[in-house]
Amino acid sequence: MTVPPRDPGEILRALRSRVAALEAHRPAPDAESVLAFGVPGLDRALGGGLALGALHEIVPAAPRDLGAAAATVLALAVHALGRVHRFARREVLWIQPELAGREAGRLYGPGVAALGLSPARLIELRLASERDGAFAMEEALQCRALAVVVGEFSDDRVLDLVALRRLSLAAGAGGGLGLLLRHRAAALASPAATRLAIAAAPGLPDGLGGLGQPAILLSVLRNRRGPTGRWLLVWDHHEHVFREPALREAPVPLPVAEAPVDRPHSPDDAAARTRRDRRRAG
Amino acid sequence: MVEHDPAADAALLEAVAEACDRFTPLVALDPPDGLLLDITGCAHLFGGEAALAADLHGRLAAGGLVARIAVADTPGCAAAVARHGADHIVVVPPGAQDAALAPRPLAALRLPRAMVVSLAEVGLKRIADVLNIPRATLAARFDGLLEKLDAARGLADAPISPRRPMPACVAERRFAEPVLLERDVLGTLLRLAGRLARLLETRGDGARILEAALFRTDGRVVRIAVGTGAPLTDPERMARLFADRLAVGDPWDPGFGFDLVRLSALATERCDPVQGGLDASDGTAELTHLVDRLSTRFGARRVTRQVLHDAHVPEFAAAALPAQVLRVAGGRPGAFTAPSTRRERVSEPAAFTDPPDTLVPCRPLRLLERPEPVEAMAEVPDGPPVRFRWRRVLHAVAAAEGPERIALAWWRDADGTALTRDYFRVECRDGFRAWLFREGLFGRETPRPRWFLHGLFG
Structure with a gap:
């Protein structure tokens, strides 16, 4: 029997996963293929977390939520760098066309550092036209030295189905996390693995009258591996983890009239959520 | 009749000099109408000095230019013979400068006109006349004459100042039949990159700036330069950079084709070979290459x-x-x-680091290019806003932290327009978080402070 030649990195990864399987305290081999949020319900719905080597779309729920969406993207990048073992020494590339930068502001180094990413690990690409963005993002996704590639697009016209498909394939080839930050949600179908809508939510009060930790409402709009739904999350920029905030007594932070779950994952899940909703409402 | 246009002449001379780059990398201008080519070590590539001169003469004639060419040991001698001789092509044998110079007039040494006149007044008209006069006499009477004479005779060094810096390493390829297609040029560049990489390896260097010069048959030269972030030795990556540059550059005009392609490393840097690891996960080189490619394609400042x-x-x-x-x-x-x-x-x-008095990041993730004015309402003149209107949307503030007072550089501000800013981190009812500031201290700096939105939090 002839064994096809494989690249040394692949052999090493296979060996590592075998060793990891032998050692109980190591993370499951799955941890190198998905990025778990660390929020059980969300991770279960996503089939373990955001798939690595895939493209994910992140859209603001409303134009004013763009800042929250950008912060979530950056938080995901920080989370990926810290959590995925093979990303430990890799970097983050953020592609932003100039028009998008003028509209929504440029990344600000101290703010990036405050959210947990050292500016030394962030490369920014400012493009004159959105058309170059898809090309640059595809090239970057194929590069195995980048952990996370963020492409920001304010104009949807350049992202047709073919371009998105190419980006998905490139992400699969490179193994990194491809995040597409679209300023406007497109109605069209997309080959991306998930589409997450981000809305800013009132922060958790710190009890002293100041601003609490910023919260976001994450809605899974499209999910190839499971149900959709919405979750209230907090990015802890000191610990670099996502948390589900403890439920507050009053006031009710979420719109409660709307049923949040489109496709229940499992009956007990749905039951739990109904219970929770009832608690919120009551 | 056409009026004399010195600028056009200079431009033509530059263009001819560019075309002469094919013979040697060291081409110097000798204005107003001359070029100096240092062909040391290059002549054998063209079949000898006479053949090189004939080739050059033929190419210039094809371009409609009449030229006088002299090959000599020193630039001074060659210039004198070319300008003051009867033949179009003269090759002065090595060491025979004196014989070649002797019959030329003294003006051939490019002396100041006044000196030529005063030399003529004492009966010295040809170079032969001054060769036999004691040097001390000449040095005392005619300042600068000996230096020019010695340089032309080869007794003193006479460096030329080439138009372009001498590249560290060069690989080139000539074509009997000109190439036209971009694909062929890129293939040639890849092979040249392989040769250049071996040259660089023997020096222990890597390339930081690479330049491809494509010589058109009609004398035009297309130059493409790419830079790298770290010393580069991989030929395929070198060729890839050129492919990226050609993909976005202006559409090139190959004319009747290129008959010479030259790849040179203009700047090099020491680069010790690195042992490749078993685990190929360390992608520093790969990342550097990606940055190089993106910089080549979109510009380094992007x-x-x-x-x-x-x-x-x-x-x-x-x-x-x-x-x-x-x-x-x-x-x-x-x-x-x-x-x-x-x-x-x-x-x-x-x-x-965040100040310890807050739970939120104290600097916004996004900063607007310039602060945007907002209409804000505050309960007290120096308090946080209660509501504000930004980009025609009204936001009601639920919580605010601040002020963080930041004074601008007043010592650089001559006309007193730099007002103190009071920054507030605010959160609105819907969760929108922004970084606002009030410009000017109420009462002390301005009676009506204005509000601006400067950044957006996550």
């Missing part, structure tokens, strides 16, 4: 990293520098080196 500065004014706290110029030292994130000097200058970015 691919940036942010460097934090210890500055109070928010706009100056971070600067975007080209990622190609900055290098992360030893793979250690957080430490940059500036490769402008060989000595690695490591500067740690200023650590930015």
Whole structure:
């Protein structure tokens, strides 16, 4: 029997996963293929977390939520760098066309550092036209030295189905996390693995009258591996983890009239959520 | 009749000099109407000095130019023979400068006109006349004559100043049949890159600036230069950079084709070979190459990293520098080196820590290019806003932290327009978080402070 030649990195990864399987305290081999949020319900719905080597779309729920969406993207990048073992020494590339930068502001180094990413690990690409963005993002996704590639697009016209498909394939080839930050949600179908809508939510009060930790409402709009739904999350920029905030007594932070779950994952899940909703409402 | 146009003449001379680059990398202008080519070590490539001169003469004639060409040991001698001789092509044998110079007039040495006149007054008209006069006499009477004479005779060094710096390494290929297609040129560049890489390897260097010169048959030269962020030795990556540049550059006009392609490393840097690891996960070289490619394609100033500065004014706290110029030292994130000097200058970015009195990041993730004015309403003149209107949307403030008072650099501000800013982090009812400031201290600096939105939090 002839064994096809494989690249040394692949052999090493296979060996590592075998060793990891032998050692109980190591993370499951799955941890190198998905990025778990660390929020059980969300991770279960996503089939373990955001798939690595895939493209994910992140859209603001409303134009004013763009800042929250950008912060979530950056938080995901920080989370990926810290959590995925093979990303430990890799970097983050953020592609932003100039028009998008003028509209929504440029990344600000101290703010990036405050959210947990050292500016030394962030490369920014400012493009004159959105058309170059898809090309640059595809090239970057194929590069195995980048952990996370963020492409920001304010104009949807350049992202047709073919371009998105190419980006998905490139992400699969490179193994990194491809995040597409679209300023406007497109109605069209997309080959991306998930589409997450981000809305800013009132922060958790710190009890002293100041601003609490910023919260976001994450809605899974499209999910190839499971149900959709919405979750209230907090990015802890000191610990670099996502948390589900403890439920507050009053006031009710979420719109409660709307049923949040489109496709229940499992009956007990749905039951739990109904219970929770009832608690919120009551 | 056409009026004399010195600028057009100079441009033509430059163009001819560019075309002469095919013979030697060292081409110097000898204005107003001459060129000096240092063909030391190059002549054998063209079948000898006479053949080179004939080739050059033929090419210039094909372009409609009449030229006089002289080959000699020294630039002074060659210039004198070319300008003051009967033949179109003269090859002065090695060491025969005196014989070649002797019958020429003294003006051939490019002396000042006044000196030529005064030499003629004492009966010295040809170079032969001064060769036999004692040097001390000449030195006493005619300042500068001996230097010119010695340089032309080869007794003193006479360097030329070439138009372009001498490349460190060169690989080139000539074609009997000109190539026209971009694909063929790129294939040629890949083969040349292989040769260049071997040359660089023997020197222990890697390329930092590469230039491809494509010589058109009609004398035009297309030059494409690419830069790298780290010494590059991989031929395929070199060729890839050129492919990227050609993909976005102006559409090129090959004319009747290129008959010479030259790849030169204009700047090199020491590059010790690195042992490839078993685990191919360390992608520093791959990342450098990606940055190089993106910089080549879109321009180096568009691919940036942010460097934090210890500055109070928010706009100056971070600067975007080209990622190609900055290098992360030893793979250690957080430490940059500036490769402008060989000595690695490591500067740690200023650590930015949140003040302990807040739970939120104290600086916004996004900063607007310039603060945008908002209509804000505050309960007290120096308090936080209660509601504000930004981009025609009204936001009701639920919580605010501040003020953080930041004074601009008043010592640089001659006309007194730099007002103190009071920054507030605000959160609106719907969760929108922004960084607002009030410009001017109420009552002390301005009677009506204005509000601006400067950044957006997550």
